[in-house]
Amino acid sequence: MKLRPLSTAVVLCLLAIPAMAGDPARDALLADYAAQAKRDDAAFAGFSADRGKLVYVTRHAEAKPDIQACAACHGDDPTKPGQSAKTGKTIEPMAVSANPKRFTSMEDVEKWFGRNCREVLGHDCSALEKGDYITFLASR
C-alpha cells in the first residue's frame, strides 16, 4: 500500500518516455544548432517553440506572391500535408507528430533551409531561427 504512489510514479514515467524522448538524430541536430546559436550570441538561452511559430507563419511581402510564408506551401496546420505553390505537388506534413522523419537528417534540413530561407524570408536563416523553427514543429 505504501508503495503504490511510488509504483504509480514509475509507471507514469515509463509511459512518458516515448512521448518525451525525441529522435536521437533530431536531438543531435538541435544540439548542433544550439552550439552555433551560442557562438553567435553568448546570451543564447535555448530555443523557443513560440518564436519558431512566428518564423513559420510570418508573411514576407517582399517574397514572390505565392510563397510569402512557410505556411503558404506547408499549410496553416503543419500536422496536415501541404502543397507546393509552384508545382502543385503534395508536401508531407512538417509537424513531427504527423511525420516523425522530419528534421532527422542534417543534410536535408540544411538543403531546405538554404533554399527556402532565401526565397521566403529573403535571408539565410540563423541557427537561432532554425532551432526555433524545428522546436516549434517538434512540439506540434
Next chain:
Amino acid sequence: MRFLISLTAACLLAVPAIAGSLDHVPPVSDAVVKKECGACHLAYPAKLLSAETWIKITGDLPHHFGEDATLSAEKVQTIQAYYSQNAGRSQAGLLRISEQSWWLREHRSVGQSKFTAAKSKANCQACHTGADRGQFED
C-alpha cells in the same frame, strides 16, 4: 503453325515497344535522382529529354525555372550522370518537357479546367496517377 506462333509472339513483343513510346516511359531508377528531383515534382523520366538538355537543366539548379533548387556538387554530378546516360531525344532549345511538340500534341484536347486543378503542367500525377511508375496512359 509454328510460323503463326512466332508471328503472334513477335506482335505481342512489338506492342509495348510501339505503345511504349508515349504511354509507358521507364521511371527514374536512381535513388538520389528519385529523392532529390522527386521532392518538388515528379522525378521526370530521363527519356523525355536529350542529354544536352538535361545537362543544361541540372547545370543551373540555383535558377531552376524560377526556383532555387540548389544541391551539393556531388549530388548534381550523380544526377547529371544518370540523366545523360539514360536520356532520350528532344527538340533543342526547349528546356521544358511541356514545350515539346509531342507533349503539346498529346495534351491538345485537355481542357483548361484540368490544368487549373493540377496547378502546374509539372504536376503530371494530378491526372496521370501512375506517373511515378512510368505510366502515362490517359
